[in-house]
Amino acid sequence: MTAPPASPQTEGTCPCGAVRIALAAEPLAQVYCHCKGCQRAHSAAYVPRAIYPAGAVAVAAGTVTRWVNVTRTMVICAKCGSHLWGEAEGVPFKGVNAALLPAGAFQPDMHIWCKDAVMPVVDGLPHYADVPAEWDGSGERMHWPT
Ligand SMILES: [Zn+2]
Numbered sequence: 001m002t003a004p005p006a007s008p009q010t011e012g013t014c015p016c017g018a019v020r021i022a023l024a025a026e027p028l029a030q031v032y033c034h035c036k037g038c039q040r041a042h043s044a045a046y047v048p049r050a051i052y053p054a055g056a057v058a059v060a061a062g063t064v065t066r067w068v069n070v071t072r073t074m075v076i077c078a079k080c081g082s083h084l085w086g087e088a089e090g091v092p093f094k095g096v097n098a099a100l101l102p103a104g105a106f107q108p109d110m111h112i113w114c115k116d117a118v119m120p121v122v123d124g125l126p127h128y129a130d131v132p133a134e135w136d137g138s139g140e141r142m143h144w145p146t
């Protein structure tokens with residue numbers, strides 16, 4: 001666990017208000033994730049995620065706990081149980097639950113892991129079957145009707 005950054009650019013807050021998340025950088029990407037891990041963690045068809053450099057995400061206040069979901073560790077609020085972010089050993093970024101960001105902060109760039117989608121979404125964003133080639137994915141796009 002790294003120390004909270006001195007001056008976060010943005011702060012996320014869990015629904016019960018106990019945990020505040022300090023975000024000390026701009027997000028690397030903002031996505032709707034349709035992966036099975038997100039479906040399990042949130043009991044939702046897909047979730048908004050803001051992906052930050054791992055070192056830019058820290059607990060500013062409150063107590064968190066962790067559980068392993070598929071291959072990733074989910075960091076959750078110890079009081080209300082809300083999912084805060086996902087992280088994995090050696091992975092240089094963390095995927096923050098973008099529903100916890102301040103209003104207007106979530107500006108999605110794309111949909112990822114669409115091959116696992118249980119509820120395809122039709123919009124003007126790119127729909128990647130897994131993730132973009134620059135992220136070591138196939139880069140393959142889904143062709144949901146528009
Ligand atoms: Zn996911």
Ligand SMILES: [Zn+2]
Pocket residue numbers: 014015016017018019077078079080081082
């Ligand atoms: Zn909470």
